[in-house]
Amino acid sequence: MKALMNKEFKLVANPLFFLVPLLSALILIPQWVFFVALLYFCFMGAPNLFILAKNYKEVYFSATQPVSRREIVRARMYTLITLEVLQLLVAAICVAVRLIWWRQANFFMDANLAFLGLSFVMFGLFNVIMAPMFYKTAYKIAIPVIVATVAATLFAGAVEVGVILVPFLAAFFDGIRTTWQHIVTLLGGIAIFVVLNIAAYRMSARRFETLDL
Amino acid sequence: MNILEVNKLNKAYPTFKLENISFSLEPGYIMGFIGSNGAGKTTTLKSIMNLTIKDSGTVRAFDVDFTQNERAVKQKIGFMMGETDYFPKHRLRQITDVVRRFYTDWNETAYRDCLRRFSLDENKKVDELSSGMRVKYNLTLALSHNAELLILDEPTSGLDPVARDDLLELFQELIEDGKRSILFSTHITSDLDKCADFITYIQNGRMVESCSKDDLIAKFRTVKGTAQQLETVRQQVISFRKNSFGFQALMETAKVPAGAGLTVEVPDLEDIMVYHEKRSVIA
Numbered sequence: 001m002k003a004l005m006n007k008e009f010k011l012v013a014n015p016l017f018f019l020v021p022l023l024s025a026l027i028l029i030p031q032w033v034f035f036v037a038l039l040y041f042c043f044m045g046a047p048n049l050f051i052l053a054k055n056y057k058e059v060y061f062s063a064t065q066p067v068s069r070r071e072i073v074r075a076r077m078y079t080l081i082t083l084e085v086l087q088l089l090v091a092a093i094c095v096a097v098r099l100i101w102w103r104q105a106n107f108f109m110d111a112n113l114a115f116l117g118l119s120f121v122m123f124g125l126f127n128v129i130m131a132p133m134f135y136k137t138a139y140k141i142a143i144p145v146i147v148a149t150v151a152a153t154l155f156a157g158a159v160e161v162g163v164i165l166v167p168f169l170a171a172f173f174d175g176i177r178t179t180w181q182h183i184v185t186l187l188g189g190i191a192i193f194v195v196l197n198i199a200a201y202r203m204s205a206r207r208f209e210t211l212d213l
Numbered sequence: 214m215n216i217l218e219v220n221k222l223n224k225a226y227p228t229f230k231l232e233n234i235s236f237s238l239e240p241g242y243i244m245g246f247i248g249s250n251g252a253g254k255t256t257t258l259k260s261i262m263n264l265t266i267k268d269s270g271t272v273r274a275f276d277v278d279f280t281q282n283e284r285a286v287k288q289k290i291g292f293m294m295g296e297t298d299y300f301p302k303h304r305l306r307q308i309t310d311v312v313r314r315f316y317t318d319w320n321e322t323a324y325r326d327c328l329r330r331f332s333l334d335e336n337k338k339v340d341e342l343s344s345g346m347r348v349k350y351n352l353t354l355a356l357s358h359n360a361e362l363l364i365l366d367e368p369t370s371g372l373d374p375v376a377r378d379d380l381l382e383l384f385q386e387l388i389e390d391g392k393r394s395i396l397f398s399t400h401i402t403s404d405l406d407k408c409a410d411f412i413t414y415i416q417n418g419r420m421v422e423s424c425s426k427d428d429l430i431a432k433f434r435t436v437k438g439t440a441q442q443l444e445t446v447r448q449q450v451i452s453f454r455k456n457s458f459g460f461q462a463l464m465e466t467a468k469v470p471a472g473a474g475l476t477v478e479v480p481d482l483e484d485i486m487v488y489h490e491k492r493s494v495i496a
């Protein structure tokens with residue numbers, strides 16, 4: 001597994017991928033839909049990772065090494081998750097800046113712990129749709145990315161609209177003062193992210209194991 | 214002990230199927246895997262390596278089941294697909310640095326020796342290498358993790374005659390110690406005339422023969438004769454070709470009629486393959 005991760009970060013995910021998380025700094029824009037800052041990973045990071053691997057014929061390379069097919073999928077999932085968590089870490093720093101020093105409310109959903117929790121859910125949703133769809137073929141990436149990105153965008157849009165229109169949701173998720181609801185949302189979001197990723201991995205691995213390369 | 218044993222391998226696609234492919238290879242030999250384009254050579258090799266999921270049949274390598282011991286078995290196999298060039302924009306040094314971590318038995322000294330011997334520059338990118346040098350780089354990686362079985366899909370197809378000859382000589386050298394074997398597919402039969410010990414021949418996904426090269430050649434004869442003589446042997450020949458002097462055909466040695474006045478010659482592998490393919494077209 002170490003060798004596969006070494007391959008992922010030395011031959012596939014080049015240093016440019018580590019610049020995408022910096023786009024989370026867009027959370028520092030005074031008034032904005034902050035989910036968009038994270039959706040950049042779905043627009044740019046994830047598709048490029050898979051397209052680059054496809055151009056390098058990475059699947060064939062990995063499949064001829066002494067590793068199992070499940071490990072190949074697991075390594076790619078770890079890479080995807082690592083880049084997403086980096087995106088969220090930068091987002092968390094920006095959220096902290098807004099909550100501790102700036103303390104300015106946003107017209108749309110505020111950048112708070114609940115926002116981070118819901119962002120975890122958004123990435124989990126993206127992964128659980130994109131990865132299993134991709135591993136049906138291990139080379140067709142456009143449709144899986146489009147479908148998963150639309151799903152993640154719809155989720156983010158629903159949250160934003162919900163927070164503006166539904167008072168209960170606004171009370172639960174919104175606000176620049178940290179509440180227990182925000183903490184519960186963050187922890188719940190992380191749990192859902194983990195569960196969705198396990199499901200994404202299992203479905204992907206099952207499909208990849210029976211695939212003719 | 215067989216270093217590789219393929220038994221009744223089957224794989225069906227909507228328009229093509231491999232049927233009951235069986236052969237075995239002992240340590241210290243080179244087996245040529247021949248067949249025309251589209252005969253199923255690559256599919257067979259990919260099925261052996263579990264890149265393609267077989268429908269039925271077994272593959273055993275180093276006396277264990279391949280699928281159940283995939284990770285351990287692949288530690289001892291060097292596999293190369295003909296046209297594949299992984300990571301074309303990366304330098305050899307970067308790729309080697311990744312590959313070496315996959316193998317418990319990586320031998321850095323052997324790696325350096327191979328680089329020197331093949332005049333490979335680690336700072337070159339993969340797409341800066343000629344086809345022959347790419348094959349040599351793949352062999353370098355395989356030899357550096359002490360692969361005992363090399364499975365190579367059309368390794369000579371993109372090479373000029375000099376590079377091919379050079380590579381075939383290298384193959385001979387690699388098996389000299391009797392521990393290593395090479396299975397390589399090709400449709401260039403003259404390669405096998407030079408270096409193969411065993412031949413497995415498939416046609417349209419089906420086995421024609423798997424035996425030693427000498428046995429295969431001994432099994433067939435080319436016969437030449439007049440147009441009238443063709444009528445007496447037409448039913449016995451594998452296929453024939455008419456020319457201005459009469460005909461030329463391939464027959465099983467046992468069926469060559471004695472005293473029929475035919476000119477009988479020893480065929481080469483190309484004759485055997487061409488006449489079998491011709492029969493399949495007629496059929």
